[in-house]
Amino acid sequence: QVQLVESGGGLVQAGGSLRLSCAASGTIFSLSAMGWYRQGPGKERELVARISRYSITNYVDSVKGRFTISRDSDKNTVYLQMNRLKPDDTAVYYCNTFPPLDYWGQGTQVTVSS
Numbered sequence: 277q278v279q280l281v282e283s284g285g286g287l288v289q290a291g292g293s294l295r296l297s298c299a300a301s302g303t304i305f306s307l308s309a310m311g312w313y314r315q316g317p318g319k320e321r322e323l324v325a326r327i328s329r330y331s332i333t334n335y336v337d338s339v340k341g342r343f344t345i346s347r348d349s350d351k352n353t354v355y356l357q358m359n360r361l362k363p364d365d366t367a368v369y370y371c372n373t374f375p376p377l378d379y380w381g382q383g384t385q386v387t388v389s390s
Contacts, residue, residue: 277301278301278304278377278379279299279300279301279304279381280298280299280300280301280304280370280371280372280379280380280381281298281299281300281381281382282296282297282298282369282370282371282381282382282383282384283296283297283298283299283384284296284297284384285368285369285384285385285386285387286385286386286387287387287389288361288386288387288388288389289388289389290361290362290363290388290389290390291360291361292361292388293357293358293359293360293361294358294361294386295355295356295357295358296312296355296356296358296369296371296384296386297353297354297355298310298312298353298354298355298356298371298381299351299352299353300352300353300354300371301352302352304373304377305347305349305352305353305354306329306349306352307329308329308373308374309326309327309328309329309373309374310326310327310345310347310354310371310372310373310374311323311324311325311326311327311345311371311372311373311374311376312324312325312326312343312345312354312356312369312370312371313369313370313371313372313376314365314367314368314369314370314386315367315368315370315383316364316366316367317366317367319367321370322336323336323374324336324339324343324356324369325339325343325344325345325356326345326374327345327346327347327354331346331347333345338364339358339365342358342359342360342361343356343357343358343359344356344357344359345357354371356369356371358386361386361388362388363388363389363390364388365386365388366386366387366388367385367386368383368384368385368386369383369384369385369386370383370384
């Protein structure tokens with residue numbers, strides 16, 4: 277059974293930080309590259325960051341130097357540390373495999389106020 281449960285979102289002022297967590301099914305997590313995606317108001321869902329099974333990371337240009345993706349194999353959890361947040365980062369954030377499965381979790385809302 278697929279399980280992707282995101283948490284850690286909230287309301288933060290510009291310049292602040294949040295740490296998102298995603299608990300994933302063990303089989304999915306151990307065999308897959310994982311990614312954090314986001315969908316802002318009126319925008320399409322986009323890949324923000326991804327991490328391979330061997331912890332090689334890639335980021336979209338808009339978050340490079342501000343966001344850090346990591347994974348904990350013991351906990352089947354992937355994290356997204358978000359620093360120096362901007363209003364443009366406001367979105368619902370989702371985790372999924374990379375490339376993504378058809379199944380999506382409920383996501384976690386991140387709102388950055390100016």
